[in-house]
Amino acid sequence: xxxxNAKYVSQKISKTxxxxxxxxxxxxxxxxxxxxxxxxxNKISFWSIGSHGSSAMEDEFEGEPQLSCExxxxxxxxxxxKISIAQQWARAHRYPCDNAxxxxxVCSSPEIVTVGEDGRIIVFRADQxxxxxxxxxxxxxxxxxxxxxxxTEILTVNSIGQLKLWDFRQQSNxxxxxxxxxxxxxxxxxxxxxxxQQHIVATxxxxxxxxxxxxxxxxxxxxxxxxxxxxxxxxxxxxxNPDHLFTCSEDGSLLHxxxxxxxxxxxxxxxxxNSSMMSRSAMAPAGxxxxxxxxxxxxxxxxxxxxxSHMLPSQTLSVNSLDVLEQCLVCGTDGEAIFVNxxxxx
Amino acid sequence: xxxxxxxxxxxKIPAVSDGKHMGFAWGPGDILVYETLHKASGASGSGCSFIxxxxxxxxIYSPILRKLFNESHHIFVGLQTIREDLxxxxxxxxxxxxxxxxxxxxxxxxxxxxxxxVSAKDGEAATQYGNQVSILLAIELIWNLCEVLFIDAAPAxxxxxxxxxxxxxxxxxxxxxxRDVLQSDSxxxxxxxxxxxxxYVLQGRLDEARQMLMKQATLQPAARNMYKVMDTLLSKMxxxxxxxxxxxxxxxxxxxxxxxxxxxxxxxxxxASNKHLEIICKLLLGDEDTLLEHKELLGTWYHFLVTRLxxxxxxxxxxxxxxxxxxxxxxFLDSRSVPEPLDSILLAxxxxxxxxxxxxCSIALNNWWFVxxxxxxLDHCKLLQSHNLHFGSNLREFLLLEYAAGLFTHHxxxxxxxxYFDHCPxxxxxxxxxxxxxxxxxxxxxxxxxxxICEQRQMSEQVRSICKIMAMRALRNNRLGSALSWSxxxxxxxxxxxxxxxxxQDYCTRGTxxxxxxxxxxxxxxxxxxxxxxxxxxxxxxxxxxxxxFTEAAKLLLSLMTAKIAPRSFWMxxxxxxxxxxxxxxxxxxxxxxxxxxxxxxxxxxxxNSEAPDTDRPxxxxxxxxxxxxxxxxxxxxxxxxxxVKEGTVGT
Numbered sequence: 001x002x003x004x005n006a007k008y009v010s011q012k013i014s015k016t017x018x019x020x021x022x023x024x025x026x027x028x029x030x031x032x033x034x035x036x037x038x039x040x041x042n043k044i045s046f047w048s049i050g051s052h053g054s055s056a057m058e059d060e061f062e063g064e065p066q067l068s069c070e071x072x073x074x075x076x077x078x079x080x081x082k083i084s085i086a087q088q089w090a091r092a093h094r095y096p097c098d099n100a101x102x103x104x105x106v107c108s109s110p111e112i113v114t115v116g117e118d119g120r121i122i123v124f125r126a127d128q129x130x131x132x133x134x135x136x137x138x139x140x141x142x143x144x145x146x147x148x149x150x151x152t153e154i155l156t157v158n159s160i161g162q163l164k165l166w167d168f169r170q171q172s173n174x175x176x177x178x179x180x181x182x183x184x185x186x187x188x189x190x191x192x193x194x195x196x197q198q199h200i201v202a203t204x205x206x207x208x209x210x211x212x213x214x215x216x217x218x219x220x221x222x223x224x225x226x227x228x229x230x231x232x233x234x235x236x237x238x239x240x241n242p243d244h245l246f247t248c249s250e251d252g253s254l255l256h257x258x259x260x261x262x263x264x265x266x267x268x269x270x271x272x273x274n275s276s277m278m279s280r281s282a283m284a285p286a287g288x289x290x291x292x293x294x295x296x297x298x299x300x301x302x303x304x305x306x307x308x309s310h311m312l313p314s315q316t317l318s319v320n321s322l323d324v325l326e327q328c329l330v331c332g333t334d335g336e337a338i339f340v341n342x343x344x345x346x
Numbered sequence: 347x348x349x350x351x352x353x354x355x356x357x358k359i360p361a362v363s364d365g366k367h368m369g370f371a372w373g374p375g376d377i378l379v380y381e382t383l384h385k386a387s388g389a390s391g392s393g394c395s396f397i398x399x400x401x402x403x404x405x406i407y408s409p410i411l412r413k414l415f416n417e418s419h420h421i422f423v424g425l426q427t428i429r430e431d432l433x434x435x436x437x438x439x440x441x442x443x444x445x446x447x448x449x450x451x452x453x454x455x456x457x458x459x460x461x462x463x464v465s466a467k468d469g470e471a472a473t474q475y476g477n478q479v480s481i482l483l484a485i486e487l488i489w490n491l492c493e494v495l496f497i498d499a500a501p502a503x504x505x506x507x508x509x510x511x512x513x514x515x516x517x518x519x520x521x522x523x524x525r526d527v528l529q530s531d532s533x534x535x536x537x538x539x540x541x542x543x544x545x546y547v548l549q550g551r552l553d554e555a556r557q558m559l560m561k562q563a564t565l566q567p568a569a570r571n572m573y574k575v576m577d578t579l580l581s582k583m584x585x586x587x588x589x590x591x592x593x594x595x596x597x598x599x600x601x602x603x604x605x606x607x608x609x610x611x612x613x614x615x616x617x618a619s620n621k622h623l624e625i626i627c628k629l630l631l632g633d634e635d636t637l638l639e640h641k642e643l644l645g646t647w648y649h650f651l652v653t654r655l656x657x658x659x660x661x662x663x664x665x666x667x668x669x670x671x672x673x674x675x676x677x678f679l680d681s682r683s684v685p686e687p688l689d690s691i692l693l694a695x696x697x698x699x700x701x702x703x704x705x706x707c708s709i710a711l712n713n714w715w716f717v718x719x720x721x722x723x724l725d726h727c728k729l730l731q732s733h734n735l736h737f738g739s740n741l742r743e744f745l746l747l748e749y750a751a752g753l754f755t756h757h758x759x760x761x762x763x764x765x766y767f768d769h770c771p772x773x774x775x776x777x778x779x780x781x782x783x784x785x786x787x788x789x790x791x792x793x794x795x796x797x798x799i800c801e802q803r804q805m806s807e808q809v810r811s812i813c814k815i816m817a818m819r820a821l822r823n824n825r826l827g828s829a830l831s832w833s834x835x836x837x838x839x840x841x842x843x844x845x846x847x848x849x850x851q852d853y854c855t856r857g858t859x860x861x862x863x864x865x866x867x868x869x870x871x872x873x874x875x876x877x878x879x880x881x882x883x884x885x886x887x888x889x890x891x892x893x894x895x896f897t898e899a900a901k902l903l904l905s906l907m908t909a910k911i912a913p914r915s916f917w918m919x920x921x922x923x924x925x926x927x928x929x930x931x932x933x934x935x936x937x938x939x940x941x942x943x944x945x946x947x948x949x950x951x952x953x954x955n956s957e958a959p960d961t962d963r964p965x966x967x968x969x970x971x972x973x974x975x976x977x978x979x980x981x982x983x984x985x986x987x988x989x990x991v992k993e994g995t996v997g998t
Contacts (some may be wrong), residue, residue, distance in 0.1 A: 010412040012758055014791075038792065117790055119825060140827025140861035142790055144727075156901045158865060159790075159831045178863065185869050187831060207792070230798055250798055316373045316420070317761060318795065334761055336416045 004313060005340045010042070011036035013332025018310060018325040026341065029325040034332055037320075049340060073105035089342045104146045115143040115156055123165065135166070135173050141176070144189045148214065149198060157188035171342055179219040181211070190235045197244050202298055204232030206248055210257075212296045213231070227255060233320050244312075245296075246329070254331055256344070259296060286345075311337060312332040352709055359398055375755035376401040405713045406756050408478070408625050410458050415753070418719055419762040425726060426769050434728075438498075445493040449486055450717060456482040484688050485716050487516055488707065492720060496729055498900050500665040502534055503597065504588040506655055510550050513652045517645065520545045524554075534561045540622050545643050547627045547629050548653045552580045555626075575616055576623050577851045579630065586660065598661050605631070632657030637678065648692055649677035652851050666697070671696035683926040700729060704741070717749045718749035718766075743770045747777055754781045764799055766956065775803070783808055787815065790828075797835070812838045816839055821848070827864040830871070839875040846877035850884075850916065859885060880911045887923070915949050921978055937989040944982050951975055 012248070016039035018029045030049055036042045074215040088134040102116040119139040123132045141159040149155050152168045152177075160247035165177040187206045194200035199215045208228030211221035228249035238244040312319070324330075329341040356787050357370065359379055369382040377400045405411050425444050428437065456479055463475030494500060494508040520542065527536040539558070546555035556577055563573035569580060580863035584600045586592070593601075608630050617623040626634040632654055637644070644650045657661050662670065671693055679685060683691075688708040708717050724730055725742040750766035753759045763781070767774035787793040793816050800808045813836030820828035824847055833841035859865060859870040865885045872882040883906055890899035903924055906912045912920055924943060927934050935943065954971070 008413040008416050010409040010416075012761075040757055101791075103790075110523070117825075117828070118823070120829070137861075140864045141831050142824065142825070142828050158827075160827055160867065162863065162867060164863075175863075180867055182869070185831070185834065185867070185871055230802075231794060250795065314424070335420060336412065 004311075005049075005342075006337050007340075008027075008335075008337050009034075009045075010336055011045075012038050012334050012336055013320055013338060015321045016330045016332045017323045018328065018330065018338060018339065021325065028222075029328045032323065032330050032340075034338060038232055046104070047338070065335045078089075080332055093324065097321045103142065103144055104156075106146050113146055113154055114149075115140045115146045119143060121159075123168070133168070138166070138173065138175075139164070142188075142189065145191045147191050148195050148199075149193055149201075155191055155193070155215075159187035159192045159207070161185040161188055163188065163191070163201070165215065176220070177215070179213060179215070179221075181224075182220055189231055189233060192235045194237055194238050196298070197242075198219070200297075202235050202237065202245060204235045208232050208249055208251070210235065210245075210247060227308075228253060230318075233318070236320055236322060236324055238324055238346055240326070246322055246324055248331055249323045250318040252316045252318055254319050254322060254329075256309050256311050258307045258309075260307075270288075290302060311341065311344075357400060359400070361396055362400060373399075373755075375403065376753050384805065396789070403713050403752055405478075405715075406759060410455060410462065411478070412759070413458075414451060414455045415715065415759055415762060417454075418448060418715070419765065421447050422719060422769075423765055425723065428726070437514070441497050441723065443492065445489070445497050445723060445958055448723070449493070450487055452482055452486045452489070453931070456486065458845070474980070483516075483962065485711075488688075488691055488703070489693065489720060490515065492703065492724070493694060494701075494722060495667075495698065495699065497727055499664075502661050503586040503594045505664055505718060506652075506660050506662060507586065507588070508654045513649050514549050514551070516904040517545075517649060519547065520549065524558075527558075533558075534565050542644060543622075544629065544640060547580075548640070548643060548649070550656050551586075552583055552655075556580050569620060572617060572620060572623060572742075575611060576626065579604075579611065579627075582607075594661055601660055602881065628659060629653075634677065640749065640853065641678070644678075647675045647689065650674050650678050651696075653809065663729065668693075668697040700724060700743075704745075708745075712751035713754060714745060720937055721745050743772055745773075746770050747773060750774075751777060751781070752844075757786075760785055761795075761799075769849075770804075778803070779805055779808060785813060787812070790816070797963060812836075813838060817845075821845070826861055830864065834871045834874060837874065842875040843877040844876065847879045850877075854919065859888075877913065878912060880906065880913070880916075883911065894934075896927060896930065896934045900924075903927075904935075904939055904942060908942055914950075914953070917946060918974070921947060921950070922974065925978065925981055928985045932994050933988045935985055935989060937986060937993055940982055940986045940989055946984075947978055947982065 011034075013034050015035040017033050018147075019031040019033065021029050032048060032049075033046050035044050035046055080150045088222050102114050102344055105114045105115075107113070110130075112124040112126060114124070114199050115138075119137055119141065121135040121138045121143070122166050123134075125132050139156070139158045142343075143156045143158050146156045153169070154166050156164050157167065158164070163179040164175040167176045167178075170176065186209070187209075188203045189206060192205045194202075201213045202252055203211050203213065203221075204227070205211065208226065208230055210225045210227040210232065212223045212225075213221045227247050228251050230250035232249045233244065233245050235247045238246070245259075246254065247257070266295050282309060311329065312331075316337065319331050319333050321341075322329065322331040324344065326345050327342060327346060329339075329344045330341065331339050333339070361381075366381050367379050367383055369859055371378045379398045379400055389463045390981075399526060406415065407455060421444060428440055436817060459475050459482065463472050463479060466472040466475060477749055490512050494505075494512055500508045502653070506961070515961055521622075523538050523545070524542045527533050527538050527542050530536045533539060539562070543555050543558045546552070546558065557582075559576065563570060563577075566573070586594070586597045608627060611617070612624070612631065618628050629640075634654070637654060638652060641650075644653065648671075654674060655670060659666075659670070661838060675685065675689065675693060679689070687706060689711070691703055691706045691875070694706060704721055706715050708714070711717070721730065721742045722745075730741060746766050747770055748772075750763040753763035760781075764778060767778040767781075770777070782796060782805070785792075785796055787796065793812060797809060797812055800806075800812065813832045817832035817836075817838070820826075820832060822842075826848060828843050830842065833845065836957045848864065849859070849861070862885075865881060868878070868882045872879050883902060887899050887902045889895075890902060901918060907917060907920060919971040921943070924935075
């Protein structure tokens with residue numbers, strides 16, 4: 001806990017993202033961006049931490065984020081992604097009489113996909129000025145988040161509790177698959193895909209439930225876990241160590257989920273360090289086909305071991321966003337504070 | 347109506363020309379003012395077309411001071427959760443540490459403002475920052491004194507030590523000067539040297555004074571004895587040790603011994619040859635005239651007070667403070683007639699008149715932040731008597747409400763204000779209910795946050811009203827799915843009915859359903875309103891039809907009418923939908939079902955006929971209606987015939 005740095009920044013933070021680092025240098029991430037919301041003039045700010053050798057950095061402030069540069073932004077910053085070229089596509093999301101907020105953006109260079117409250121999905125290319133493709137009326141309700149499943153497929157979540165799969169190779173404007181929870185249609189706010197296993201997806205909902213889905217089979221989630229007491233704003237798998245999952249929520253807490261399951265399989269059947277572990281659950285298929293089953297899909301969380309720990313020292317206002325890279329975690333809150341933890345146990 | 351304590355400040359509106367009238371309207375934290383001409387009778391003229399906004403509190407818009415608000419909010423919430431049932435002995439250190447937290451937040455802000463003020467290029471901005479810095483300095487000074495006197499409530503003996511710390515903390519220029527002196531080539535000959543030594547003595551920092559004096563002593567070997575005497579005197583001054591075994595009386599005795607020794611040294615002229623040392627000796631005796639000669643070194647009357655107490659009455663009791671305070675202030679400020687607001691606030695603090703302190707601070711400052719937080723802390727220490735104000739709530743709650751209401755006018759800090767309202771037991775909820783509805787909702791995310799706040803506090807009316815606003819907006823933009831999800835959240839059956847009507851209208855005009863993904867997946871939300879249930883079931887009928895499960899489709903269709911789920915206006919459409927089923931080669935509707943269909947048709951036509959003939963209805967429409975009814979009658983009759991035959995036939 002002592003490794004957490006808090007800094008008050010006079011703006012409510014809606015999104016934070018680490019700048020991606022090149023893995024070959026084995027660096028620790030040192031620059032992150034934040035976007036503000038609910039200000040008269042919102043801005044995107046870049047912060048750097050860690051000893052750079054840059055001047056005016058005293059030892060006592062090591063680890064405390066320092067502002068590098070800022071950029072004005074119209075409207076609340078609702079999502080941030082790192083791209084090398086920036087362009088502005090004005091009025092991409094709109095209603096008949098108003099501008100509609102764009103709620104999510106995701107990119108897989110050079111394509112950029114955005115979704116908004118107007119239920120549209122728009123595809124841009126970083127080097128083209130116009131819109132590449134629009135899926136009008138993709139959803140009758142607000143689309144809250146989007147993520148890439150494969151290079152040509154995306155997943156969106158909306159405010160009637162549905163997970164929709166879209167395939168860009170098809171020309172039709174309807175989703176190729178719809179998954180939803182049976183029972184109450186609780187809006188889903190965030191979605192993230194497992195870094196290695198592309199069929200495993202985690203979503204967070206308005207009631208704070210964490211759901212893990214298997215996109216290949218069935219249209220109901222594999223496991224539901226009560227995570228928070230209020231809306232879950234972001235869910236992230238750790239990019240290199242996917243046994244770890246992080247969620248943050250309106251109730252002011254940031255949880256770190258760690259799954260590990262006791263394996264009785266002989267070690268030569270276990271995968272390498274980064275792949276999934278065998279689970280002892282009843283889902284192990286019969287016959288000689290020993291497919292690796294991910295620990296997240298063990299269904300019954302008492303079979304595998306799932307540990308949860310709070311990452312923030314005390315209750316704060318809503319934690320709106322988090323990002324994790326290597327061993328560094330950054331999160332932003334409505335209390336106008338940024339917390340940076342550089343020693344996350346992963 | 348009570349008398350006004352101070353004359354109100356006059357604010358000039360520069361754009362309104364002389365002689366014109368001004369109209370105004372109150373806002374939550376500001377006033378809107380416009381130029382006008384008010385006549386007793388006849389039309390009133392209008393002046394220029396500008397509206398001016400007059401704002402009292404500029405501080406909440408300062409980015410650096412925002413950190414103060416946020417951090418103190420965090421401390422405030424932590425304070426409220428301290429358990430009441432712990433004995434007061436263990437709670438006092440907690441309160442003291444919370445007070446220190448508040449003060450460190452103020453200091454951090456002050457330092458940042460100082461840096462910005464120094465580096466500001468614009469002269470006006472620099473003065474503004476400078477003003478803010480001095481206000482924060484004053485606030486921290488007052489808070490520190492309140493902590494020493496009220497929260498820590500040090501008894502005699504340690505009281506003086508705390509006051510010494512207080513003064514030392516707020517007279518930082520001594521250290522700067524000392525640094526300059528020590529870094530020079532020959533410290534003992536620096537022009538500020540003796541000033542530094544005297545300042546150390548005045549602040550009771552005798553060890554440092556001795557170290558400085560040693561530098562002088564090495565330069566003047568001839569006067570070594572004198573310096574040695576002074577050194578001994580300085581080293582032997584007793585300081586009360588609160589955690590030691592010595593009682594106050596013993597300390598007092600010891601101190602008097604020392605005092606007499608110093609006096610003896612002065613009387614037998616040990617320091618007669620060195621005027622500086624003689625002055626120091628007189629200072630050690632607490633000689634008023636000598637002290638007053640060094641006004642610039644002291645700087646303020648409260649420094650003078652503490653020094654005098656240090657060297658005359660170190661065992662001062664809290665209750666005796668105000669005598670000394672009053673007399674010191676008078677002696678020090680003889681040139682000025684009216685004391686500044688800060689001086690009267692400090693004097694009120696020395697007199698242990700908490701209410702006067704709070705009142706004076708409220709008047710002097712333009713922001714409720716300081717008085718609200720300080721009063722809250724003092725209230726937790728049970729130091730405020732329940733002082734009923736004319737408007738019902740107690741002082742703490744009144745100040746917190748004022749502060750929070752001011753916060754709510756800020757476009758971003760309103761979220762902090764919610765917690766403050768929560769901890770005002772009497773009126774907080776009412777204030778929150780009124781204010782939360784007026785937060786502008788630009789994006790869904792903000793609306794969700796506001797809703798969460800309302801739901802956590804069971805403010806169901808506000809929940810309904812916010813959901814209705816969002817749903818109406820969605821409806822206006824043709825986002826029917828969003829509108830439906832908002833009305834589900836509010837459990838608003840009437841709105842759900844409205845949305846279903848829209849869907850059905852869309853269907854009637856276009857012949858197909860829009861937003862199939864919504865209707866197909868309604869789930870239990872379908873039960874929210876009858877119309878919604880009908881919509882879901884109707885869509886199910888279409889699905890069954892497409893899957894060619896005709897018998898089930900027929901049963902469903904019939905039940906929609908007989909169970910009265912379908913609205914009467916839609917029956918014609920339903921019956922028309924039944925036509926293709928009736929016209930199938932296979933008999934789908936049984937005889938009983940056909941009877942029921944005919945009954946429904948009969949009911950429908952009779953109600954249509956009983957309506958007053960509308961001459962405006964075009965003949966074409968009437969013809970179509972009549973034709974439809976005829977077709978239906980024919981189809982029903984044919985189906986009935988086939989059904990009777992089929993049911994009467996023995997199965998082959």
